[in-house]
Amino acid sequence: MRVLVVSPHFDDAPLSLGQSMLDGALRDSAITVGIVFSRSNWTRWIHPRRSRTPAVSAIRRVEETVNARRFGYRVRTAGFEEAVLRSGDADPRRLLDPGVDPRASPYLRPITDRLRCWAERVDVVVAPLGIGDHVDHRLCSAACSDLAGDGVEVVWYEDRPYSTWCTPEAVASRAHELDDTLVRRAAGTPIGPAKRRLVFYPSQLDEGFRARSTATSGWAGAKACGAVRHRRGHRRCGIPPRTTRRPRRPATGTIRRMPRDTSPFAIAEGPVSGSGTLVVVGNPRRGSRTGQVAERVGYHLARRTSQPDDYSVVELATCARHLTEWGHADVTRLVERVAGARALVIASPTFKASFSGLLKCFLDQIDADGLTSASVVVPVMTGAGSAHSLAVETQLRPVLVELGASMPTRGLYVSGADLDNPVDAVDRWYANVAPTLDRVAWT
8 A cells, every 4th residue: 555644844754653664554555755844944953044954954854864764665855944944933832833823824735735746646645633733733734634625535643742742632632623533543553662763863852852752652652653534444544563574675676656565567567558657767766856856747647648547657776786687577578568658757867967877778678669659758857957958858858769759848857946846847847838748649
């Protein structure tokens, strides 16, 4: 099952759901943690000045990367500024103000739009209840409530450490404000020393914080964060807790739409003709911003095909070792899957004014005219600045032309600040090319 955990800040998901990820209800799920307010200037080490935002955000991103590896999830960031950065005020009375109405915030709609985009490729969204009245948590809770109203499957979790400082009645009252049909259920085994060892946020958590959390929440014996959901959805997420260790991920990597224990090339074993939209990401690093840009392009293309639900993403970084083995059976099946796609997105970061060698290794295994089946192929490249903005046209496009690709639109190059908000950048590009795509004979 594919799960999106909405995390207001970098540390909220492991603090609230870490034990559930280790051996609870989320143990066997393919988890993506979406960090909504990923631009931060607050640490316990330095005064939160706006000029320190890039450095602090980088520190917190590194911390989240460490925790992602330890708890086994993928990270996405939305690029919104957290409350301390937006207001310039770190006073807890301002941050934990129950009188603030999240519905009146100008940030609610863009946050909801971003989460709706993320939710399109998952089975269930796990959202914070907004306990403790932190303005950022309540914004995320309101946005996810809107998603639930639109028919998205939403599960709610208790925000730690705030829920440990509230009475059970206060927690239940907050849940019933969202939906009076919600019921509480345990999401994991008792919190033990494993989670305490794994949680790594030195810029945020001091020993005093840990001691208070232990004393109030019962780290040694309390249940992991309780989760509540609609009664009608109990059967869908009723995964019994397990006490065995999480199995290692397959060495050959994964395709995101497939279960975690499935071969990354299993998607290629079905019929290769009449397939839908395929996104190929040639970044050597998994979970990159290049992949986020490409996924959004693929989303727009998929809605135009006759199979809008047949949409998948291939991270070449997960199968890099096989790309150097010419004629490897798994790579051959993947090439057949690409050749049978009706819409293709080929994406790469910019390396030395050109696309990545990883992508070149893959494209070299496709025969001449091997991409003729696709109605549309869109080349996508990303870079640190605009100096190489023509690389997508002068470097990547000629190679795709040699392979028979039909590219009725100009390629997409995203750089600089646009990479922090790729959805808006892609949507602007799509608005410009939509008239051209209207003239394409989609199959």
